[in-house]
Amino acid sequence: MDTPQRLGIPLPIATGSLGLFVALIVGMRFWGRKNHMPVEGRTVLITGASEGMGRSAAIQLAAKGANVILVARNVGRLEEALADVKAAASSPSTQRFTYISADVSEPDYASAVIAEAIAWNGGRSPDIVWCVAGMSTPLLWTDDGALAAARRNMDVNYFGSAEMSRAILREWLDPANRTGPEAEPKHLIFTASVLALFAIVGYGPYSPSKWALRGLAETLAMELNLYPDNPVKVHVVYPATIVSPGLERENKTKPAITVELEKEEPPESPDTVARRAIAGLERGEFFVPVSFLGNLMRCGVMGGSPRNNWVVDTLLGWLVPIIYFFVLRSLNARVRAWARKHGHPATTAKATSRPGTSMTSSVIRSQRGRSNKVTKPGPPPRGRNPRQVAAHLAAHEDHAHNHGLPDDLKADPGSVFDDVRMGADDYAAAAAAAAVMDTDLTEDAHGEAEAEADMDDGNATGTGPPPAMPHVDLTAANILANGGAGPPATAMSQPVQDQLQEMQQNLAHAQHAHQQHQHPHQHQHQHQHQHQHPHQHQHQHQHQPAAQMGTPQQMQPGHQPMEQPMVKTTEELARDSGYGELNIESALAKRLAREPGQRLAQQRRPEQVLNLARRSNVEALFAHIAGEPARVPCKNCHKGHGPWTSCIVVDGQMCGSCANCWFNASGARCSFHETRNPQGVAQHPAILPATTAGLAGDAAYRFAAPAHPLLQSHGSAMGGVAHSGGLLINNPVLQQMVNRAMVEVRAADKATRQLIQIEIAAKQLALQIVECEEMVNSQEQASGPVPGQQVMGDDSGA
Numbered sequence: 001m002d003t004p005q006r007l008g009i010p011l012p013i014a015t016g017s018l019g020l021f022v023a024l025i026v027g028m029r030f031w032g033r034k035n036h037m038p039v040e041g042r043t044v045l046i047t048g049a050s051e052g053m054g055r056s057a058a059i060q061l062a063a064k065g066a067n068v069i070l071v072a073r074n075v076g077r078l079e080e081a082l083a084d085v086k087a088a089a090s091s092p093s094t095q096r097f098t099y100i101s102a103d104v105s106e107p108d109y110a111s112a113v114i115a116e117a118i119a120w121n122g123g124r125s126p127d128i129v130w131c132v133a134g135m136s137t138p139l140l141w142t143d144d145g146a147l148a149a150a151r152r153n154m155d156v157n158y159f160g161s162a163e164m165s166r167a168i169l170r171e172w173l174d175p176a177n178r179t180g181p182e183a184e185p186k187h188l189i190f191t192a193s194v195l196a197l198f199a200i201v202g203y204g205p206y207s208p209s210k211w212a213l214r215g216l217a218e219t220l221a222m223e224l225n226l227y228p229d230n231p232v233k234v235h236v237v238y239p240a241t242i243v244s245p246g247l248e249r250e251n252k253t254k255p256a257i258t259v260e261l262e263k264e265e266p267p268e269s270p271d272t273v274a275r276r277a278i279a280g281l282e283r284g285e286f287f288v289p290v291s292f293l294g295n296l297m298r299c300g301v302m303g304g305s306p307r308n309n310w311v312v313d314t315l316l317g318w319l320v321p322i323i324y325f326f327v328l329r330s331l332n333a334r335v336r337a338w339a340r341k342h343g344h345p346a347t348t349a350k351a352t353s354r355p356g357t358s359m360t361s362s363v364i365r366s367q368r369g370r371s372n373k374v375t376k377p378g379p380p381p382r383g384r385n386p387r388q389v390a391a392h393l394a395a396h397e398d399h400a401h402n403h404g405l406p407d408d409l410k411a412d413p414g415s416v417f418d419d420v421r422m423g424a425d426d427y428a429a430a431a432a433a434a435a436v437m438d439t440d441l442t443e444d445a446h447g448e449a450e451a452e453a454d455m456d457d458g459n460a461t462g463t464g465p466p467p468a469m470p471h472v473d474l475t476a477a478n479i480l481a482n483g484g485a486g487p488p489a490t491a492m493s494q495p496v497q498d499q500l501q502e503m504q505q506n507l508a509h510a511q512h513a514h515q516q517h518q519h520p521h522q523h524q525h526q527h528q529h530q531h532q533h534p535h536q537h538q539h540q541h542q543h544q545p546a547a548q549m550g551t552p553q554q555m556q557p558g559h560q561p562m563e564q565p566m567v568k569t570t571e572e573l574a575r576d577s578g579y580g581e582l583n584i585e586s587a588l589a590k591r592l593a594r595e596p597g598q599r600l601a602q603q604r605r606p607e608q609v610l611n612l613a614r615r616s617n618v619e620a621l622f623a624h625i626a627g628e629p630a631r632v633p634c635k636n637c638h639k640g641h642g643p644w645t646s647c648i649v650v651d652g653q654m655c656g657s658c659a660n661c662w663f664n665a666s667g668a669r670c671s672f673h674e675t676r677n678p679q680g681v682a683q684h685p686a687i688l689p690a691t692t693a694g695l696a697g698d699a700a701y702r703f704a705a706p707a708h709p710l711l712q713s714h715g716s717a718m719g720g721v722a723h724s725g726g727l728l729i730n731n732p733v734l735q736q737m738v739n740r741a742m743v744e745v746r747a748a749d750k751a752t753r754q755l756i757q758i759e760i761a762a763k764q765l766a767l768q769i770v771e772c773e774e775m776v777n778s779q780e781q782a783s784g785p786v787p788g789q790q791v792m793g794d795d796s797g798a
């Protein structure tokens with residue numbers, strides 16, 4: 001009775017409530033003895049089964065005759081746990097055990113896990129799924145990293161279980177898997193915490209994830225009534241403190257006041273908690289508390305929750321407010337007393353186990369490369385008043401997820417991508433910080449690798465390698481620009497634009513074969529394409545000599561074996577770009593001339609004749625062909641200066657300037673050059689790490705062949721025009737573009753890849769919409785509306 005007294009509950013009330021509780025529980029025993037969750041011969045899948053309560057549950061269920069599938073990330077620990085589970089089996093000859101390594105915080109992890117489990121289980125889904133995997137990062141809400149920790153806790157605790165529950169329910173509830181209402185129900189078990197019922201200071205990053213879980217579980221408890229022929233029972237376990245490896249980890253960031261208050265609920269061993277939880281599950285409870293206080297808390301929050309027992313729950317429910325009357329007064333008084341004694345939490349970081357400094361260093365440590373808005377300003381200077389410090393921390397962190405994009409857009413459209421990337425960096429750093437909290441503080445050798453893995457998963461939510469979708473830098477934007485009355489096209493876009501224009505014109509022509517009013521230039525395209533085999537296809541861009549593709553021979557890489565990479569040297573591409581004999585004199589020019597070229601040089605003003613007698617201008621030309629595109633163009637290129645259409649840099653060359661600014665001016669005006677430090681180029685955040693090596697023999701070209709969705713969508717937009725297939729794919733410019741994209745994507749880290757994908761998706765959407773608009777417009781412009789059927793007819797006739 002020590003606890004209630006410390007909580008300020010008068011003894012009579014404490015004994016009274018306990019007596020009532022015990023009487024009711026004892027009473028319960030008489031009218032509910034059936035085992036509602038037999039496990040013998042059933043298959044149980046448990047996430048978070050390699051340590052702590054999950055591991056104990058796995059062992060105990062094995063001892064009751066279950067087949068068990070353990071899920072966690074770390075294979076070494078899974079193997080150890082698996083051995084323990086096997087050793088506990090009641091009939092080792094018939095029971096089967098396995099593990100699956102998976103990270104529950106990965107989006108879409110669960111369906112693969114369930115598929116693997118079903119395959120292992122002879123085609124049958126597990127009968128019981130218990131989501132135990134979880135983590136906790138206790139922090140005061142204004143502590144550094146609390147928001148990042150909250151996201152991470154949500155990803156693991158809530159989404160980890162949410163995804164799993166969805167994957168298994170889609171199996172269980174499949175009409176094909178009907179068992180009828182009388183069949184033994186499946187069991188879906190969530191693991192929350194008493195902190196989902198009763199909040200205490202310091203669990204801001206954690207409690208909501210468990211509250212969310214409860215919200216989901218109760219929703220499902222009702223939703224499952226929709227499937228009387230696929231009976232499934234939902235349960236939620238509400239442990240209090242479990243003495244587990246997880247507890248050790250969370251204690252490293254736990255505020256001292258939290259440590260103090262949670263002493264009210266005595267810690268239990270994982271085995272005890274698992275045993276009580278299984279007992280509750282066998283009693284058929286929805287709401288599975290595993291301690292006295294846990295049960296009281298449960299009765300205090302019932303609301304519309306399913307009842308374990310209407311009589312007990314109702315009576316205790318009446319009692320709990322009276323208990324809370326004392327408990328809450330006591331707890332809050334203690335927190336206030338704590339504050340009086342220890343002062344503002346921000347100033348007591350050093351004196352206690354508060355994580356202030358270590359958290360900050362975690363963030364810095366796990367950060368890669370550039371500084372960002374989370375880490376840049378560093379810890380607040382000492383000597384500020386505590387309120388300012390707290391305000392600083394809070395404002396600072398909120399800012400990280402709160403960019404004023406519209407304003408930025410107004411100020412400088414070119415900065416949008418940069419800004420978005422900064423946002424992602426912030427998130428990456430935040431996730432990294434959380435990841436470090438999650439695992440890096442563990443003592444074992446896995447820590448580092450896990451932190452890395454976690455960090456990656458924070459950076460990039462996608463699973464597996466990114467699809468082989470090239471980053472079509474700028475191209476789609478230019479197509480868009482071309483589609484509307486937009487700004488003039490820039491890098492690499494003109495040939496693509498032309499191709500698309502041709503295709504659209506072909507389409508238009510097919511639709512309106514007798515249309516008279518044609519621009520001569522367009523007309524020419526049409527006549528050229530109309531009856532030609534795609535590989536003989538040749539186009540003449542009179543307005544764009546610099547972008548000439550060279551001879552028809554060069555335009556037909558499709559005739560080469562696909563495995564053979566088509567890589568030209570920079571010098572060859574310079575020639576292909578329309579620059580004749582060049583004096584290659586300087587060392588840089590000589591070196592670049594031999595390097596694999598990345599692109600054709602396209603002039604902003606095609607008619608302009610460049611002075612290539614100047615040695616550095618040849619360097620600039622070669623650099624433009626051989627270099628890497630700057631992530632964000634320099635100010636000059638952004639404004640449209642310089643001879644060529646894109647901003648290209650060569651790592652460590654041209655004093656850091658881009659090729660355009662090197663031309664004629666030796667880089668003097670280039671904003672990359674401002675530091676006058678050649679090394680600065682590679683470090684400039686706007687520039688990707690340059691990786692020009694290794695294109696020869698690169699499989700890049702093979703990836704060029706499977707049509708990029710962008711191209712496919714145009715192919716299909718052709719609506720059946722015969723030669724749409726080979727049109728774009730055989731274009732060397734496109735192949736260069738794909739090769740370059742390969743280089744860029746290989747060099748990109750996960751966060752950048754995600755952004756690349758987002759960018760692509762955004763552009764594709766835009767493209768689709770604009771094309772759709774154009775299609776509609778062109779149909780309207782034609783001699784009256786043309787019904788779709790007729791168009792098809794015309795096509796097939798063409």
Ligand SMILES: NC(=O)C1=CN([C@@H]2O[C@H](COP(=O)(O)OP(=O)(O)OC[C@H]3O[C@@H](n4cnc5c(N)ncnc54)[C@H](OP(=O)(O)O)[C@@H]3O)[C@@H](O)[C@H]2O)C=CC1
Nearest residue numbers: 048050051052053072073074103104134193241242244246
């Ligand atoms: N300890 C406590 O005081 C309390 C804990 N709880 C909850 O009870 C459950 C068990 O806690 P506890 O016994 O402390 O567990 P531990 O923290 O000791 O063990 C966690 C288990 O989950 C696995 N896991 C963690 N993160 C992931 C992930 N991202 N993907 C897959 N598996 C993961 C771990 O393996 P690996 O790291 O290899 O992936 C390990 O097997 C958790 O949900 C926890 O939130 C509730 C109340 C109190």
Ligand SMILES: CCCCCCCCCCCCCCCC(=O)[C@@H](N)CO
Nearest residue numbers: 136193195240241262264265296297323
């Ligand atoms: C009628 C109700 C009376 C209420 C008394 C309140 C006493 C406070 C006990 C708080 C216990 C906190 C355990 C945290 C477990 C957990 O989930 C973390 N370890 C995270 O892993």
